[in-house]
Amino acid sequence: MAFLFFWDFMLVGCFTTSLAENSHLSDLHPPLWDESPGQFSDFQVENNVYLIDAWVYPERMGMYKILLNQTARYFSKFGPENEQNILWGLCLQHGWQYNTGRLADPSRRTSCGYESGDPLCISVDSWWADVNYFLSALPFLAAVDSGILGVSPDQVKLLPPPKDQMKFCYDVSSCLLSFPEKMNKWNLFYQYLQSPSSNFDDLLKYLWAAHISSLEDTCEHFEDRIVHYYKPEAEFGKNWTLAVGYLAASRIPTTLVRVHESQKGLPPRVLVDTDVAPFISDLTYLQNTVLSVLDILCSVDQMTGSLSLIIWKNAMKAQIVRKLVLDLFDYFFVTN
Template sequence: MYPWDYRDRLSMYKLILNYSAKYFTQFGINNTGNEFWALTIFYGILYQTRRYNDPSNYLVNGRPQKESFISVKSGWSGINYYVIVPFFLAALKSNFFGPLSYPMELLQQEELRSDFCYSFEECNASYPQVMAGTLKIFEYLQAREKTSNNSENPTYNTDMEKITHYIWSRHQNGIDAGKPLFYDNSQFYSTDEKHFAEGFLTTVEFLEAANYPSDMKNSTIVLSTFPHRKLTIGDWFILGWNFNISEKVLLIITKIISGINNISGGAFFNIWKKIMMSESARKNAQFLVKIIFLLPKLIPSDN
């Protein structure tokens, strides 16, 4: 597989979704209750909003970028790389996909080669915490026992709270590994896009601490409000005129949460994490998030 092609990287998500489906049968029909959906949906959104393009130049070797091309120079694609690739490599390592008719390996991109790892061993050498956490997810799922023997749709004793926590924790590990790539390439983005990216990643940490469900339905509630284009100068402070109401709500929330957290030197997030140690507090936070992001969708918009 070539992880710098949209279709190949999407195949990694699809394999994980398909092979993990049986562990989420009881949580939603047609695999909609799968907690890996948030990663997959956001991947598609970043592609649709052209955030995987080379921010310094839309040309590659003098030609327009291919539709399926993912640039190694995009900070967004670099961060996403460390979100999905460790998952995929750990799944292979743990034999999560079962016997394969042919071996799978990642084809390397020579440009900025030292910024990326392409095998489990290479990633483990550079990011042992990331790989250990990812292996833990697939080992947990493979250890699940059947709670029904329905031949067509057997169910397993998957603890939704626990697997959601595992996935979010590993997701954050991947972001921490990929963030330096965003900083390295940040000069190619507008100041407002940089502010938004930093703020959004901070906001995601608050959602993770609340163990917000990452299945298809709940992920769509939040991620469908993601700005349809990269921010340009002025968008972060006055909110671009062609952003719809839902997009503006996300931008406002991102500004408030990241702003308070920055002013407090991170104390706001530490307090939030302590509050979220309570199950009832997590449930209330999850409900509040849904209300905040669903209400704007009920308001008519001309955009």
């Protein structure tokens, strides 16, 4: 069990931030941040309803941008310039997916997402894009429902993808009907966020609970998309989903600097059949290490019947343990 704890320890360490000073926080923003809509009036309007095409990268990113802008006032007590806003993790992850080609059509039956075709297109055939939809549409529409964005629930509608429309929801009412528990988790987060007595650690608890809820059954729901990827990429996607459970239990702060720095450990391109970590020549030592750790974590999880995650969750219930773990990770992965 000591061996298991070591690898769990290494996993979170690989994704823990390097708290290096950044003179310009705007340099850390995801791709096309400035070009993405930052207010509802930037979207198409029909009959007083804002229509958002979540299958176009800048428009999906625009949903995150509005979330970050409208919630900034609640995070000002934790630090300046909205850097401590823990919703940065969602949009930075979306930006990483775009930058690494993971939002493109993996079947290559269309030119969606490719420079030679429509580079801003988000493919409904992409496993990453479909799973991310539940981490963009649901938190955004739940924020609309909570009133935190200043528009009524019947004023916002997301446009459907070109196929498989029944797999998704598109407005507050349909998402509440189809995914009530997931929407409720996000609503609880926004309710607590607006509480004058909110504290940072509990905000992380609510955020990660909503994040995990959004992923429950979602990855399996799009299992048919996995066949379009080579085995290393398919395994990385599944392993990454498993790893999120450990990160959530540890309440990793998903702030701007922390997430930006931690993403240096993620593969900068879609993996192919010849990629075998830790021997991928065009990946960094850290990226190879992360992939190797994820492989081992998945193997341990399978061998123990997920007992490893249960043990990790129990250990992370104590705030002092979480702080000790993060302090140790920052020491080993930042200062050395």
